[in-house]
Amino acid sequence: MLKGLGSALKKATDKIAGAIFIDQKLIDSVATDLQRALIQADIDIKLVSELTNKIREAGKSKIKGIEKKEQLIKFLHDEIQALIGKEKQELKLSKKDKILFIGLYGTGKTTTIAKLAKYYKKRGKGVALLGLDVHRPAAPEQLEQLGKQIEVPVFIDKQEKDPIKIYEKLKTQIEKYDLVLIDSAGRAALEKSLITEIKNISKTIKPTHTLLVLAADIGQTAKKQIQTFKESCNINGVIITRMDSSAKAGGALTACAETKAPIYFIGTGEHMQDIETFNPKNFISRILGIGDLETLIEKVKSATDEKKQKQIQKRAEKGELSLLDVVEQSKSLGNMGGLDKIKSLIPGFGAIGNKIPERILDDQEKKVKKWEHIVKSMTPEEIKTPELLEKQTSRISRIAKGSGTTTTEIRSLLKQYKILKDLVKSGKNMSDMADLSQGLSQKQIMKLAKKFGKKKMMRF
Amino acid sequence: MFKKLKEKLQGFFKENEEYVKQSVKEPTKIEKKPEEEQIKEQILKQTIEKVQEAEKKQDGLFKGMKKKFGLIKINQKKLNEITEKLEVLLLENNVALEVSDEIKEKIKQEIQDKEISKREFSEKIREIIKQTIKEILVEPFDLIEKIKQYKNQNPDKPFIIVFFGINGSGKTTTIAKIAALLQKNNLSCTLAASDTFRAASIEQLEKHAKNLNLRTIKHDYGADPAAVAFDAIKHAQAHKLDVVLIDTAGRMHTKGDLLREMEKIVRVTKPNLKIFVGESITGNDATEQAKKFNESIEIDAIILSKADIDEKGGTALSVGQITNKPIIYLGTGQNYTDLEPFNKEKLIERLGL
Numbered sequence: 145m146l147k148g149l150g151s152a153l154k155k156a157t158d159k160i161a162g163a164i165f166i167d168q169k170l171i172d173s174v175a176t177d178l179q180r181a182l183i184q185a186d187i188d189i190k191l192v193s194e195l196t197n198k199i200r201e202a203g204k205s206k207i208k209g210i211e212k213k214e215q216l217i218k219f220l221h222d223e224i225q226a227l228i229g230k231e232k233q234e235l236k237l238s239k240k241d242k243i244l245f246i247g248l249y250g251t252g253k254t255t256t257i258a259k260l261a262k263y264y265k266k267r268g269k270g271v272a273l274l275g276l277d278v279h280r281p282a283a284p285e286q287l288e289q290l291g292k293q294i295e296v297p298v299f300i301d302k303q304e305k306d307p308i309k310i311y312e313k314l315k316t317q318i319e320k321y322d323l324v325l326i327d328s329a330g331r332a333a334l335e336k337s338l339i340t341e342i343k344n345i346s347k348t349i350k351p352t353h354t355l356l357v358l359a360a361d362i363g364q365t366a367k368k369q370i371q372t373f374k375e376s377c378n379i380n381g382v383i384i385t386r387m388d389s390s391a392k393a394g395g396a397l398t399a400c401a402e403t404k405a406p407i408y409f410i411g412t413g414e415h416m417q418d419i420e421t422f423n424p425k426n427f428i429s430r431i432l433g434i435g436d437l438e439t440l441i442e443k444v445k446s447a448t449d450e451k452k453q454k455q456i457q458k459r460a461e462k463g464e465l466s467l468l469d470v471v472e473q474s475k476s477l478g479n480m481g482g483l484d485k486i487k488s489l490i491p492g493f494g495a496i497g498n499k500i501p502e503r504i505l506d507d508q509e510k511k512v513k514k515w516e517h518i519v520k521s522m523t524p525e526e527i528k529t530p531e532l533l534e535k536q537t538s539r540i541s542r543i544a545k546g547s548g549t550t551t552t553e554i555r556s557l558l559k560q561y562k563i564l565k566d567l568v569k570s571g572k573n574m575s576d577m578a579d580l581s582q583g584l585s586q587k588q589i590m591k592l593a594k595k596f597g598k599k600k601m602m603r604f
Numbered sequence: 605m606f607k608k609l610k611e612k613l614q615g616f617f618k619e620n621e622e623y624v625k626q627s628v629k630e631p632t633k634i635e636k637k638p639e640e641e642q643i644k645e646q647i648l649k650q651t652i653e654k655v656q657e658a659e660k661k662q663d664g665l666f667k668g669m670k671k672k673f674g675l676i677k678i679n680q681k682k683l684n685e686i687t688e689k690l691e692v693l694l695l696e697n698n699v700a701l702e703v704s705d706e707i708k709e710k711i712k713q714e715i716q717d718k719e720i721s722k723r724e725f726s727e728k729i730r731e732i733i734k735q736t737i738k739e740i741l742v743e744p745f746d747l748i749e750k751i752k753q754y755k756n757q758n759p760d761k762p763f764i765i766v767f768f769g770i771n772g773s774g775k776t777t778t779i780a781k782i783a784a785l786l787q788k789n790n791l792s793c794t795l796a797a798s799d800t801f802r803a804a805s806i807e808q809l810e811k812h813a814k815n816l817n818l819r820t821i822k823h824d825y826g827a828d829p830a831a832v833a834f835d836a837i838k839h840a841q842a843h844k845l846d847v848v849l850i851d852t853a854g855r856m857h858t859k860g861d862l863l864r865e866m867e868k869i870v871r872v873t874k875p876n877l878k879i880f881v882g883e884s885i886t887g888n889d890a891t892e893q894a895k896k897f898n899e900s901i902e903i904d905a906i907i908l909s910k911a912d913i914d915e916k917g918g919t920a921l922s923v924g925q926i927t928n929k930p931i932i933y934l935g936t937g938q939n940y941t942d943l944e945p946f947n948k949e950k951l952i953e954r955l956g957l
Contacts, residue, residue: 180701186887189696248885249910250772254803279938281811286804289825293803332913359772363698363887365914386771389856390892414771414801414856 149392152181153224160216171203178220185394186363187227191402195223225428227398232423233406235353235381237269242324242349246342246377247357248369249330252385254283256357256411257325258290259419264323265296272321274314275300276307276345279329287327294416297321307341308348326351333372342377354379355408358400360386360393367399374403385411388418467527470561471515514549515557521546530561606917609697610955613733616693617956620686620726676722683716686729698918700891703925707736734957740921741948742930745905747782747877748789754876755791755846762840763847764873766798766833768866768901769881770893771854774909774935776805778881779849780812782933784940786847787816793847796836797822798829798869801853809851816940829853829865830872837873850875857896870901877904880927884908884919884934891926898927909935912942920951 156174163170175196182192202219205212243260245253254277261271273291275298277283284300291298299318301310307328318324328345331338346354356370356379373379384396387410400407407422456469519527521543526532533539533554544551678686687708694704711732720728751763765782767775779795786793795813797820799805806822813820821836833850840848852869855862870878880903882890897903906923911934924931931946 183695184701184888186889189692193692248913249777250774250883252772258803280808281815282804282808285807286802289803332910334913361770361883361886361889361893363885363890363916363919364696365698365885365916366887386856388858389770390858390889390896392888395887 149181149185149394152177153220156220157217160213160220163213166203166212166216168203171200175199175203182394185392186361186366186396187394187398188364188367188402191227191398195227198223221428225424227401228428229397229401229407229424232421232425233381233408234421235355235408237264237323238352240322241353242326242351243353243355244326244328244346244349244351245355245357245383246328246373246379247330248332248359249280251330251357251359252411253277253330253357254286254290254327255414256383256385256409256419257287257327258294258296259411259416260409261291261296261325262294262416263419265294270320270322271296272318272324273298274311274318274324274326276310277327277329278305278307278310283327283329290416307345311345311349333369333376339376346377353381356382356405358382358384358396360384360396360410361389362395364395366395367402370399370403370405374405379405381406381408383407383409383411384422387412464528465561465565467519467522467530467557467561470557470564471512471519511553511556514547514553515560517547518543518549518554518557530558533558606951606954608916609694609918612693612697614956616690617726617730619689620729676725677717677719678715678725680716683712687711690733694918694921697916698885698887698890698914698922700888700918700922700926702891703740703918703922706740706925707733710736730957734952737921737952737955737957738948740925741951742924742928743948744930744932744946746945747905747932748785748791750877751786751791751847752789760841760844762837762845763877764837764850764875765847765877765879766850766852766869766873766875767879767881767907768852768897768903769854770856771802773854773881773883775799775854775881776808776812776851777938778907778909778933778935778943779809779851780816781935781940781943783812783816783818783849785943791846792844793849794818794836794840794843794845795820796833796848796850798832798836799851799853800825800827800829800832805851805853830869833869833873857893857900863896863900866901878902879904879932880906880923880929882906882908882919882923884911884917885914886919888922890919890922894923894927898929903927903929905929906931907933907935908946911944912936920946 156178159170159174159177160166178199179192179196182195183189199216199220202216205215245257247253257273261273265271273287273296275284275287277287284302288298288300299314301313304310304313326349328342329338331342333339354377356373356377358366358370362369370379370382382396382400382405384393384400384407387393397407401424407424410420410422412418412420456465456472459465459469526539526543533543540551540554543549543554690711691704691708694707695701711729714732715728754763767779769775776799783793783795795809795818797806797809799809800823803825806820806825810820810822812818819839821832821839823832823835829852833848836848836850839845850869850873852866853862855866857863878901880894880897882894886893894903894906906927906929908920908923908931911917920931920934934944934946936942936944
């Protein structure tokens with residue numbers, strides 16, 4: 145995600161920092177590089193030329209030496225920050241909310257709604273889904289199936305073709321929920337009949353929020369779409385989806401900043417947990433490879449089960465850590481959306497992370513699944529004290545046969561067990577030991593990143 | 605689609621013509637003026653202003669000479685101005701950077717430091733752009749013709765088409781439109797619900813099938829997409845159907861596993877056509893998407909959906925250039941008939957070239 149833009153920014157900063165003289169030539173080359181990177185990130189051409197002109201202007205200032213370098217680098221960061229937006233904007237919900245989702249065809253409205261329902265359900269809201277997409281075939285079914293998956297009630301009418309009538313019919317039933325997420329049909333901002341329809345829906349429902357769902361790979365059309373939707377439908381926020389593609393999302397992000405439409409969430413994958421709140425500042429540090437601890441901790445918190453974590457910790461303190469705990473622990477990592485999702489969040493991982501091929505990260509998730517099978521082929525004794533296996537290696541080949549895995553896979557599980565044990569041990573000794581259930585502490589994460597990185601590096 | 609790009613191109617040509625008109629009277633002095641700022645819009649304005657200014661104090665002798673020869677030489681600076689202006693215009697209309705670079709390079713090669721008759725100048729640039737677009741876009745084939753030909757040669761084997769693309773690009777809708785088109789041309793077909801991942805994707809395809817009175821071959825969610833496709837082909841063979849249309853799950857070109865799943869579908873079905881369905885509103889990422897899909901399974905043709913949303917149209921150029929594969933249709937709306945054959949000549953005509 146946004147790798148190209150991040151590396152271009154880093155290159156520009158390095159160029160300035162590494163230069164002996166800051167002359168017009170250097171500034172020009174930095175500006176040209178940056179211009180290309182920004183254009184490739186789909187950022188509005190006018191904004192790009194404004195920015196590069198500003199940089200050229202800033203390069204002319206009379207300050208000399210190191211101060212000028214610092215000033216230029218800071219200037220660069222500030223300008224990019226201004227492009228993407230500064231403050232994190234939170235979607236403020238009251239006790240009863242109705243959120244209407246609109247957007248172009250195929251941007252991921254329905255998927256986003258289900259993700260958000262899961263997100264808010266985890267945070268204790270009584271959530272319901274209402275399907276008003278009467279145009280696309282099987283749209284109600286899609287919502288229905290997703291609702292089943294995340295265990296959230298879904299209100300749809302498969303026969304009725306008038307969204308307003310559907311709403312009138314289901315109105316009383318949805319009233320008792322804290323948060324109703326409303327799906328609507330995909331539409332182009334320039335299509336009059338569909339815009340009138342959504343206006344009427346909006347008038348009848350009176351949603352507390354209307355959110356526009358936008359795909360990250362939208363090109364130079366982004367601004368126009370946002371503006372038109374803003375004018376016609378009164379949207380008060382944006383969710384950007386498909387952030388996991390190679391798209392630079394520059395068009396969508398900057399268009400939002402420009403039209404002052406706050407971005408509340410970003411969608412980062414096709415699974416239900418793949419949604420994050422959007423914080424422009426952290427986002428920039430993430431694309432620059434600095435990491436984003438805040439989001440990571442939030443993810444860890446929402447993915448891990450507090451009770452289970454406390455149990456694991458207690459057992460670990462007593463020296464009773466079992467293999468089941470290891471599997472549980474690794475699974476919750478999977479709940480965060482897999483390692484490739486969180487690697488950009490870990491500080492210091494950016495540099496190592498790029499060296500790990502995607503394939504390996506995919507494999508990691510599969511590995512965890514195999515671990516489950518392995519544990520199921522073990523005797524209760526072996527699960528409790530895995531050290532047994534190291535003493536009697538014949539047990540390993542028995543388990544391998546029983547679970548349909550290889551001995552290497554079993555050994556990798558044992559290794560993981562050791563790492564977790566060490567981690568808990570070292571955590572105990574640390575003065576600032578964090579409660580595992582409160583998420584991992586910064587130090588622990590760094591350590592984990594180091595360990596993980598090392599292990600992978602050794603393989604290559 | 606293409607409306608915007610056309611407007612912009614027309615404006616661009618006009619400005620070039622203006623420039624030629626004025627440069628006839630322009631003394632060479634102008635060229636030695638100090639470097640202007642890089643803001644493209646301003647550059648042209650400034651140049652024009654300066655030319656007009658210079659016109660007032662122009663040298664009669666000079667004028668005569670220029671007129672006599674009727675030639676202008678485009679120096680590098682002026683050329684850069686022209687190409688940069690063209691670049692902004694292309695980029696604004698969703699043409700990817702790589703593609704616009706190619707067009708720019710071509711123009712440079714053709715006219716830099718060459719003496720060109722003033723009458724030909726604007727025409728020349730127009731010609732180059734036209735030529736470049738012609739080269740970028742591969743001539744589309746007639747899908748129906750192709751299927752009919754195949755049918756004559758292989759009466760027992762169905763023609764197999766698989767559709768690929770990223771999430772939400774409009775694969776299922778496009779398949780329904782193609783199915784309707786086949787029916788219109790008296791070709792029978794069946795649909796394979798190989799998208800076994802997205803919620804209600806099977807139902808979506810089934811509803812289309814019901815509307816069009818077709819059969820959908822399906823398994824459960826989570827089933828192997830290749831197996832579904834295989835069954836559909838067997839079904840088509842048994843019932844002597846002409847075409848099998850295979851719907852697949854949307855996949856990001858960044859996910860290795862999903863790309864390999866797609867490779868498996870191709871391996872198992874051995875399709876006659878692999879069609880990439882892209883969105884015409886995608887920006888620079890369009891090249892990346894098309895490239896990755898093409899690398900993974902080597903696509904045969906492209907259909908661009910959502911052409912009704914966007915009036916820019918640059919994505920067609922980007923995708924065409926990067927894959928070197930023909931764009932065969934444009935999706936232009938929500939109805940089954942909203943499928944427009946992509947016509948290269950017509951596009952060039954529509955761009956006013």
